[in-house]
Amino acid sequence: MKSVAINGFGTIGKRVADAVAAQDDMKVIGVSKTRPNFEARTAVEEKGYPLYIGIPERENLFKEAGIEIAGTVEDMIQEADIVVDCTPGNIGPQNLEMYKKAGVKAIYQGGEDHELTGLSFNSFANYDDSYGADYARVVSCNTTGLTRTLHTLNPLVDIKKVRAVMVRRGSDPSEIKKGPINAIVPNPPKVPSHHGPDVQTVMKGIDVTTMALLVPTTLMHQHNLMVEIGNEVSNDEVIDLLEKRSRVMVVEAGAGLDSTAALMEYAKDLGRSRNDLYEIPVWKESINVVDNELFYMQAVHQESDVVPENVDAIRAMLEIESDREKSITKTNKAMGIL
């Protein structure tokens, strides 16, 4: 049983902690918070995770709030085989020296640059690259979404060139300081956006160019893909491929799953923890091959799609499982993923 520490218990961290706790070959030995808020209290009192503090000077605040702490993040990582760094983007690099000093392996998230670890991770595209690695980065929710479906098409579909327009959610549901609340924002305003190059960190050599905008929604991201192809493929063959791949689902607008709002309602009906939808839904009606181009539209539940990838990354880096399919199947089963 391998020991996993989660540094940062926010949107991604709390989901990774629960996903690790659901596995039978790894356990959560601690999570960290910087403030004694409701998430800190829930971690200790509801989930039973030992809580460590990211900023030692704040120990008194936790004491005053009556929230029991087990030590500092430096204490936590001493006990761990691996730490999953789920701190906000650009905080992670500050922690790398601490991890190196403690001799603990570390997984970063998509808010950090590929260069931080020199190794980016997606379960389907490049599991083997991280086998036994000390440091790796699970690519962002958007990059994970693009990679999931593009990798599924390969090799039946001879992908020549990918162009994608990414409609990004303005903020996560719990955030009140981000926007926009009444605008469409080219973001980043430059073309291409960082998502295309980011896919190339896990799918080497693929020609993919992306542009992105932010819209006033918190529910999901939405992607529109145009894939130039070099062979003849039918719509049904593409649908069949996507239907067979786990962590991808083909959904029908005609059956009422006609928006991101409906998809989130579906996740609730599935009884998912936190209403999460780990799978990438692709709209069946959008899948269309016209001449030498394949078109499709998909959505990404930004809060949860990267969570199973973190579990697989732990298995690869700690050499628990050398077969990526076995890890993916095990993770899926434990998390109830379709």
Ligand SMILES: NC(=O)C1=CN([C@@H]2O[C@H](COP(=O)(O)OP(=O)(O)OC[C@H]3O[C@@H](n4cnc5c(N)ncnc54)[C@H](O)[C@@H]3O)[C@@H](O)[C@H]2O)C=CC1
């Ligand atoms: N929210 C999303 O949609 C997604 C986020 N990511 C990436 O995951 C990472 C984490 O993002 P979120 O979970 O959304 O952030 P968050 O803000 O919800 O959570 C971050 C956590 O880190 C803690 N923290 C803050 N400063 C810290 C510090 N100096 N040391 C230790 N802990 C600190 C916070 O208290 C909080 O618990 C980022 O790299 C982000 O880009 C990846 C996929 C999707």
Ligand SMILES: O=C(OP(=O)(O)O)[C@H](O)COP(=O)(O)O
């Ligand atoms: O980290 C994320 O969101 P955030 O930086 O807006 O909190 C998501 O993974 C989306 O990031 P991306 O649009 O850079 O892929």
